[in-house]
Amino acid sequence: MNLIRYYNQNRKKIWGILIIIFSAFILLQLVNTVYNINRQQTIVTPTNDIKQGINTKTTQLTDKRSVVTGEKIEDNQLESAITTINKFISYCNEKEIQKAYELLTDKCKEQLYNTIEIFEQAYYNDIFNGEAKTCSVENWMNNTYKVKIMEDILSTGRNNNSYTKQDYITVEKQGNEYKLNINNYVGSTNINKTTQTDNISMKVINKNTYMEYEVYTIEVTNHTKSIMVLDSRTDVKSLYLEDRNGNQYPCYSHELIEPMLTVHQGETKQITIKFYSSYITTKKIEAIVFSDVTLYDGQLSEGVKFKANI
DSSP: OOOOHHHHHHHHHOOOOOHHHHHHHHHHHHHHHHHHHHHHHHOOOGGGGGGSSOTSSEEEEEBBBBBBTOOOOOOHHHHHHHHHHHHHHHHTTTTTTHHHHBBOOOHHHHOOSSSSHHHHIIIIHHHHHHHHEEEEEEEEEETEEEEEEEEEEHHHHOOOOOOOEEEEEEEETTEEEEEEEOOTTTEEEEEEEEEEEEEEEEEEEEEESSSSOEEEEEEEESSSSSSSSSSSSOOOTTTTEEEEOOOEBBOGGGGGGGGGGEEEETTTTEEEEOOOOOOOOOOOOOEEEEEEEEEEEEOOOOOOOEEEEE
């Protein structure tokens, strides 16, 4: 009876306290929900099939939009990319060099790291060298991500803010797996386009794209009765790429010597040429221009221009 009388006498106060407690509980739940949503927008958690044995806190996504275009990247694309990059960084942290190497595409291995020993010496030792690292990731363009690799303070116990390595990593799907092109290598494109003028045939086989340049492989056949020199000057102005707007991208002339560009009578020769052409998806290269092709048959003929269409 005393309890009932106390309740009747203090009914308003009791209900007031209960309402305050309930409101505080609801508010706490709302705050927690908002926090989790914001956290999910900045950190993409790897899928369940790779969580075992992998440090899922190694890699953080800083933005869900492309740095270059400003376009929002699909969540599935981001999750696959961050998951694969996280696996790679984690394997390197755990000194699982073989597993890290196996995450590279075949083309990346072919272009940069023919053997695991080369990968270990040229990439792993330069960036990791037996120490754990963390990294932040932001989408650059399409499937290419800008990755900043930093010292892991929790693992090393040091606060070395000056240590930062930057890489551009491209994620490719090969079959049912995702693989990586690292060290600023974007990828390979098959072209296989042939241009023939008079007695010269030139086939552009493929190109390998890096963040700062492109490397084209061409096959030239000399059907003339003379020795052909594709560019006797070998300077940056006479051999270049040309885009659809007429812009020119010169070659690395210091890497070329005349014998490399000399094709004898009846010979078919494969040549690789590097150009100052940075990675921009909106750029459309239409031709490789040789503006000083000369023929030598007892005497040197006047140079002519040859455009190999792409």
